[in-house]
Amino acid sequence: xxxxxxxxxxxxxxxxxxxxxxxxxxxxxxxxxxxxxxxxxxxxxxxxxxxxxxxxxxxxxxxxxxxxxxxxxxxxxxxxxxxxxxxxxxxxxxxxxxxxxxxxxxxxxxxxxxxxxxxxxxxxxxxxxxxxxxxxxxxxxxxxxxxxxxxxxxxxxxxxxxxxxxxxxxxxxxxxxxxxxxxx
Amino acid sequence: xxxxxxxxxxxxxxxxxxxxxxxxxxxxxxxxxxxxxxxxxxxxxxxxxxxxxxxxxxxxxxxxxxxxxxxxxxxxxxxxxxxxxxxxxxxxxxxxxxxxxxxxxxxxxxxxxxxxxxxxxxxxxxxxxxxxxxxxxxxxxxxxxxxxxxxxxxxxxxxxxxxxxxxxxxxxxxxxxxxxxxxxx
Numbered sequence: 001x002x003x004x005x006x007x008x009x010x011x012x013x014x015x016x017x018x019x020x021x022x023x024x025x026x027x028x029x030x031x032x033x034x035x036x037x038x039x040x041x042x043x044x045x046x047x048x049x050x051x052x053x054x055x056x057x058x059x060x061x062x063x064x065x066x067x068x069x070x071x072x073x074x075x076x077x078x079x080x081x082x083x084x085x086x087x088x089x090x091x092x093x094x095x096x097x098x099x100x101x102x103x104x105x106x107x108x109x110x111x112x113x114x115x116x117x118x119x120x121x122x123x124x125x126x127x128x129x130x131x132x133x134x135x136x137x138x139x140x141x142x143x144x145x146x147x148x149x150x151x152x153x154x155x156x157x158x159x160x161x162x163x164x165x166x167x168x169x170x171x172x173x174x175x176x177x178x179x180x181x182x183x184x
Numbered sequence: 185x186x187x188x189x190x191x192x193x194x195x196x197x198x199x200x201x202x203x204x205x206x207x208x209x210x211x212x213x214x215x216x217x218x219x220x221x222x223x224x225x226x227x228x229x230x231x232x233x234x235x236x237x238x239x240x241x242x243x244x245x246x247x248x249x250x251x252x253x254x255x256x257x258x259x260x261x262x263x264x265x266x267x268x269x270x271x272x273x274x275x276x277x278x279x280x281x282x283x284x285x286x287x288x289x290x291x292x293x294x295x296x297x298x299x300x301x302x303x304x305x306x307x308x309x310x311x312x313x314x315x316x317x318x319x320x321x322x323x324x325x326x327x328x329x330x331x332x333x334x335x336x337x338x339x340x341x342x343x344x345x346x347x348x349x350x351x352x353x354x355x356x357x358x359x360x361x362x363x364x365x366x367x368x369x
Contacts, residue, residue: 037231047242051245
């Protein structure tokens with residue numbers, strides 16, 4: 001068989017065109033698609049690892065329910081404020097000490113910020129003021145205060161106002177306290 | 185002459201064979217290039233499809249209710265753990281004022297009638313006391329006792345007046361150090 005140089009030249013030109021117009025761009029597309037695939041595969045693997053890690057953490061947290069209960073008692077979620085629990089605890093503590101709670105009021109939660117905390121940052125901790133009045137003898141009050149301080153509900157007494165009552169040996173104790181809430 | 189003829193033949197055949205070789209080489213390159221193009225095209229499509237599948241799988245897992253709840257729960261607890269030490273640092277024991285300060289240091293001739301304890305935002309406890317003293321000396325001694333307590337930063341005497349019964353009605357403020365109410369390590 002004889003091939004004319006013209007045909008050979010045409011074939012050569014065709015090769016060049018195919019390589020640079022079809023093969024090279026398609027190879028680039030292939031490389032990119034492969035890279036995208038590898039990246040996405042790694043993303044999915046990492047996500048799976050994270051999910052496993054979270055599930056493992058969740059299992060560990062569930063195993064330490066006591067710890068979680070303590071944390072939630074100190075810092076309850078704002079969606080589940082422990083107002084009823086607080087009222088019950090304070091009234092029970094007063095009763096156990098031999099006193100009587102005459103009123104309890106809760107203030108509106110306010111953002112809690114530390115001294116140097118950036119005020120622009122969205123706060124997650126809220127403080128709620130709690131005022132209550134106790135009528136009791138002095139020893140009963142000391143016992144009551146001690147119970148409040150030892151409570152896992154974390155009631156921080158910030159003000160105590162003691163005044164006399166019309167009853168002998170009974171004093172009126174007006175207390176202000178702070179509790180905290182978590183709001184995400 | 186016999187030797188010359190075959191020589192000429194060889195010279196004529198050489199370009200033709202070279203052309204053939206070139207043709208087949210270029211043809212091979214053409215076929216290989218086309219094959220590569222097709223292989224790359226098919227593989228690109230396949231990887232793109234797999235990437236789309238993985239993306240959809242990732243999105244569905246990330247968007248799943250179970251994952252979102254788990255992630256939210258963990259972020260909440262992480263934040264709570266981070267903040268709990270700040271909250272616990274605020275713990276104070278105001279009962280110490282009664283058990284360690286007032287009860288132990290009250291002068292026998294002093295009667296306290298009112299008491300106000302306030303903890304400022306800076307965590308500094310302040311006590312406002314008012315009561316009666318049978319005489320000036322007892323009141324002065326009581327102030328001296330309070331001043332001698334290391335945790336007492338300052339005692340502000342607000343004033344005193346003599347009542348009809350002869351008792352001395354007084355008022356004073358006691359400023360304590362911010363560490364006083366925190367539990368000892």
